[in-house]
Amino acid sequence: MAAQTAALTGLARVNLRQQALTALRRAITTGALAPGTHLVETELSEQLQVSRGTLREALRQLQQEGLVSAGPRGWLSVRTLGAPEVLDVFAVRAALESMAVRTLSRREDRAAVVTALRERVRAMEQVVDRPLEDRVEADLDFHRALCELTGNATLLHTWQALEGSIRMSIMWAGTERAVSNMRVDRHAAIVDVIDAGDVTAAVDCVQAHMDEAAANLVS
Amino acid sequence: MAAQTAALTGLARVNLRQQALTALRRAITTGALAPGTHLVETELSEQLQVSRGTLREALRQLQQEGLVSAGPRGWLSVRTLGAPEVLDVFAVRAALESMAVRTLSRREDRAAVVTALRERVRAMEQVVDRPLEDRVEADLDFHRALCELTGNATLLHTWQALEGSIRMSIMWAGTERAVSNMRVDRHAAIVDVIDAGDVTAAVDCVQAHMDEAAANLVS
């Protein structure tokens, strides 16, 4: 019996709402569902093969994530992002991540944090030759880790609520403009200042990183 | 006709989901639904006289707002807040509002902003003798206005996603500890530094205000 239980792993049972949510989020952040597209519940539920009720729950969440916006009569459409919105998103993102590095660089036991972050930087290095999609993933992993490592669950949660909008911003800007934000050395620099424990330098570094990223995207 | 349209205001037609959402949020933030309470869909739908589907959409939103947390089997319960969580919430809140005042105090045309804020401060003055509930409302109005006046919709949206948690924190702390955070002069000071246009002073002021508020709540 022991041999069996060792071989058998728990089944991944994820409910339809979650699946629908993931599928929709992906469709939107990859551009498969173009901004402005009117989302008709009956159509989507048929395409995804889920009931409208289930679909609606997923749509509500996307709405709160800011990927989907509501029209006057409750009609939903894929949110249209423009330069001003992108700047807004990145301004808030900068505020959150600034707070994260301020917290991290104040910690006494930040050695472990630095180790974990360097791991992420290494992951970024390994995908420099891969398609943009993978690089974005590694980039966001790094930034998410910044929030996660603070141990502040609210911070992580808030950041993740922005994640969809961030992905949309990157997609909206297009490959050429996005790629310059994935530079590994810029991220390594952030880890270095955290390591050094210089709070103001760390905050400035992240703020600059974000300002530059936003400027690149809307340029 | 013009006279009529001026007098006639649009009828408040709010769907059941919204009503359920508001009712639940209120019940939680006032403590009518105590933290840790297991939320049974069938019970709630019967109490609120809405179908389970409608109720579920409202619950999902509350879940994302952090007022409701999910157990292992999809079971929902009112989130239990402790001192660490309160500090986390207020740390994120401080980051957001700091960013708001930084933005505001940099604006050339901040005179209008200052006017609007002083209006809110005046509103706070007028409710000093009223019950705590009203004072909290005025206080949050002020802080929400900080975010709103930046014109950054993402910032406002993010702040509002935290609003429920903030209210829970205040309720959790109890009247005595919460009341000292409603001091009018502390808020007037914030407006003053924005007016002066001193960016670093403004940020420090808000940060101090938030630190103090959080410390008061968990003391």
Added chain:
DNA sequence: AGGTGACCCACTGTCGACAGTCAACACTGG
């Protein structure tokens, strides 16, 4: 032509019911 009323159509809002799942408890053979 201009306005008006009666339709229809494409949606969203809302509901009640069925199916699936887990924990707890009763049960049964050793």
Added chain:
DNA sequence: CCAGTGTTGACTGTCGACAGTGGGTCACCT
């Protein structure tokens, strides 16, 4: 007594159907 096995009850997950609503169209009246 007890390990392992039905059984039950209390939930959540999911679904299909009906009702309501605003926009569009088209004949009709003036």
